[in-house]
Amino acid sequence: MTGPLLFKDIDTPGLAGLDTYRRVGGYATVLAVLGRQTPDQCIEIVKASGLRGRGGAGFPTGLKWSFVPKGTERPKYLVCNADESEPGTFKDRELIEKNPHSLIEGMILAGWAIQSNAGYVYLRGEFGWLQKILDQAIAEAYAAGLLGRDVAGTGFRFDLHTHLGAGAYICGEETALLSSLEGYRGQPRLKPPFPAVEGLYRCPTIVNNVETLVNIPHILGQGAAWYRQWGTEKSAGTKVFSVSGPVKRPGNYELPLGVPLRVLLEEHCGGMRDGLKLKAVIPGGSSVPPLPASLLDTPLDFESMNAVGTFLGSGGVIVIDEQTCMVDSLWNLMRFYAHESCGKCTPCREGTYWMTGILERLERGQGRASDIDLLADLADNILGRSFCPLGDAAAMPVQGFLKHFRAEFEHHVGQRCLANRRRDSRMGVPA
């Protein structure tokens, strides 16, 4: 694969090693920026670049950095969110696996910008093998003087640690991640205070996604204007899309933001395989409402996606074909959310359980007509009422599925599924 920026050299053999990374220009930005540009200048450049968080929420990165209090005596922390648990999303994995040094470089630079001397990479529990790769790269960077007491001879201190989670989707939510990192149960914390003010160990902390951070060396190295050659005014730069489902060439694609969904699926992924017909696309990871085939021409950027009632999210593009039952799909999703609900707040904990039960009944042909409105009402009772966005993430797909595919749900009332030819047997009780 290749792409304009993050994926430009991704398949260079040996890129995970320091020498190769340096050969393709790696760490040049660290050498050029540290000690030469002030932290404030760095933050301004990132602000001007228009970079928005790639973890799902799309918050402007430079702005977030500027919230870190200046002149405090407390330590500041930089945390990389490599939890990547959003179903359908697998971009951070490839970025770290193939190019770990770009993350390290991005973190050194971000650390410099917010004047943090310690960074943590929080990897999802299943990423043990990635941790090894990253630890190896970190060791190399230490040996080369790029990490540690005196980064590249500039007098700036930056230490970097990796931490493996224990396998909970909620630990991707930044405050739950911080609790988990501190050794507590991974559950979200009350905001405010926001992590930038009171985060890890109650110290100012910036949490950024892997993809966000690997953009930093490019932005600080080449400048904001250069970076803006990709993307749109409000959604600048490129985005890695993880495409899954019955397309000919699933995988990660780095494209400028604003490229229509259809271009991604038809040109880059080669269209549907085996003559299957596309029914729906979930464009931003399992938490966002699906789009019907009729909206395939929507550009993949934050604003355009919002305009059609969904979100760019994490860029996990899940393609659903005509043979797949939407009731079953939603049941599947809901089992995930019920399983991953951390249990802290009532609407999400109880609502996901309840909706799973209803969907299971519908899928088994034991649904009632009133179930559909009940689902809609329960989703409404969760949306905006839960403690953290995981509840919303469980509710929004329900609304989206019902909005575009209500007929399938109505059809399901009292009868077994017709569409689902492949997975009719999976009737397990949610764990």
Add this chain to the structure above:
Amino acid sequence: MSAKVRVTINGRTVEVPAGTLVTDAARAAEVHIPVFCSHAKLPPLGACRICLVEIGLPRKDRDGKPVLGADGGPEIAWNPKPQTGCTTPVSEGMVVATDSPVAVKARKGTMEFLLVNHPLDCPVCDEGGECQLQDLAFAFGADFSRMSDAKRTFVSENLGPVVKKEANRCIVCMRCVRYCDEIMGEDALTPHRRGVRTEISSFDRQPLDCEQCGNCVEVCPVGALTALPYRFKARPWDLRQHITICPWCSNGCSVRLGVRGTEILRARGTERRGVNQEYLCVRGRFGYGFVNDAARLTGALVRPPGAAGAGNALEPASFEEAVAHAAARLREIAARDGADAIAFLGGEKLGLEEQYLFQKLARAVLGTNHVDSRTRLVAPLPGTAFLKATGGGRPSISLDELGRTKEVLVLGDDLQGESPFLQAVLLRGQHQQGVHLTVAHPRRVKLARARFGGVWLGLAPGSELALLNGLTRAALDLGDPLPAPSGGPPPAEVAAGLPALRTALAAWTPERAAQATGVPAAAIVAAARRLREAPSRAIVFGRAYAEHAQAAALLQAVENLGWATGALTAGRSCVLYAGPHSGTQGALDMGLAPDVLPGYVPLADAAARAPFEKQWNAKLGAAPGLTAPEILAAAAAGRVKALWIVGDEWVRSAPDRALVEQALARAELVIVSDLFLTETARRAHVVFPAVSFAEKEGVLVDCERRLQRTARALAPRRGAKSDGEIFQAVARALGAAWSYRTNEDVFREIARLVPGYEGLSWATLLPLGPQWASEPARVAASLRPAADERPAAGEGLWLLSGGVLFQQGSLGHRIELLTRLAGAACARFHPDEWKRLGLTAGDAVLLEGPGGSLTLPVAVDESVPPGAVFVPYAHRDVELNRLGSPGGAGLRVKASKAGIAQRTGV
């Protein structure tokens, strides 16, 4: 005071301090916002979502001015999402709606979700009738359920002898888990798994290894946690509820007794009342079995005249006979040997009015000043010793303020056993208010654990004075005593004593103190600095110092430290004496001491004495009487011939067992009033059956010197009399014209006569009484070097003891749950000592002291320092005073392996 802001809730505008949470502001506006996870003592969590409300703020224009709407009022920008009132602080102009369609739908939605997996088994739930979920379901829930799918289920679990868990009812509010962690410091509970499978349990799913306080049950808003001792005993609407004060220690917790018929079925906290609100320790919550114990005395007993001994047993007598007999014998002894042959002991568990009457009986009716409540004293102490050490009557801070005091030094007591609520106050302060703890104790007691972030000064046993001297010297090195909050200088006596103290302490360099105590010099200096320089500081001491052989010197040294660090002068600071009993402070205030009258009026001062003589219509002796240890010796020597011992198991608690046996055997007349036929009562000539705390009303003074009303929850046990009635009956039989109808009558007399109590009445003491103080300090301060008795180089192990949580006093021996929790009384050794003695588990050890010996099972305990042995105080199976009376810096005992331990019947 923080600035006030105006908020409007459902159209009602109230003014509250900025930062008030919406739920609290609503209370002020008398609008009900339900809560589950929010709790007054815990930081906001925002988890249950029942308190969702709609919130709007005045819209501002570019210049920050409010935009005015069509009606001329500020235009409100409503938050599109409902917000949790329990986490949202109010701000100026905020508008809150709990009755708008959005708010109502949100609340109903949450309510419905809460019932998704709830079993609704209210008829068999102990919480039924006082369950917040039940109430809310009634108020806001729907009358039918849209939830028709299978509920998730758990199996119920007994988490030890106190907590029963019915997880199906749990609404995962986390109150229990957080309370146990942040306030109990036990961290015994944890959620397991996640989502709808979240289940609260102990970490290992074994019975809880914790303080068994039951506060988790108390704060559980539903019936997920219930108290096993109360399980299925009653429906709450069948209980009469009486709020009174816990009798188990000096902390003065309010307790709500649930009574059916003549039985106390349960005790709960009071939610918003008292010093403690919901908090109770295991004793205060489960320690009431003694009240309904079948073994209670139900009639008087009299030993017929004649030689004591076999065949001359106590025989039942009518109350009147017993009174007549006691009076006749007292009159006879007074006539023959003088009033000085009569002594009055005990009273630390009585109410204030009875304490007053007890000494009045002694002084005004019989004419003796041998009155002392401090029966455990090893060394004589003046009656003002404690008042002086705590500042001579300067106002104390409240326990609530103590929990916000920035630096707290705890001296000598293991608060877990002696003052459980104080410990909870400090732990919560540490967790939530930045309180820093310094704990000076030879053992690493709970409060000194590393996880509470404090400093443990693990001094060598017997080096208490050295530590205090070292701390004082280090504090004085930082400058003169701090000025009073008014800016004025400390009392003149303090300034006058300073040079001499400085000279005397010159030798107590940190290095010398370090050498004597084993505490590093730097730690001593740092502790002194923290105390002096913190924005507020408190010094807490209790039984360990009061009942120390060097108590007089220690109390003086505490006072010195108090002046030197500012604890006795600066604002929001204090020295606090948390004595061992619910009536300890009252007994001191009411003159149950040989040298002072109620209100610390010195007997020697004729002018001050006069009002008492006038009121009591009696001539009072000016010479001080004997103190408790002196009475013990005098009775053993045959000089004191009559003893009245009230509510005190003197045989077990006097410092020297052999001596107390001798004293009781030798006395011609021993009168005991008590609930039970105690060891002491068995040796008496007259035994009066007394009523328990729950059967009478009066006043108790807690360790912050707060006067609190107690209430009568039960009719007196048939045949039993209150101590006040007993005293009055005997006084009248002796010819006094007492005619108190109630304790309130007595209190009126106290309020007329006793300095510091003027103007008080029972009515002024509810719901929370004032803290007693006498300003300007009535008892003169002194800054004097404390006598420096170095621990004698001696043989053997230091005997360490102290109150333990599950056993506090002889009444506790009658509580099945407490004795079970206490387990066997073991002699506890550091692993090194254990090895040295060649002990193995299951062994017994022989402890030999100057007065006798004890054989006890053994246990290893890392918290006990090498060179010492710890034996719990007041445990049913230990009579510590058999080892003899401690002297000097403490008691040393010889320990040797004594074969296999006998089963102790526990």
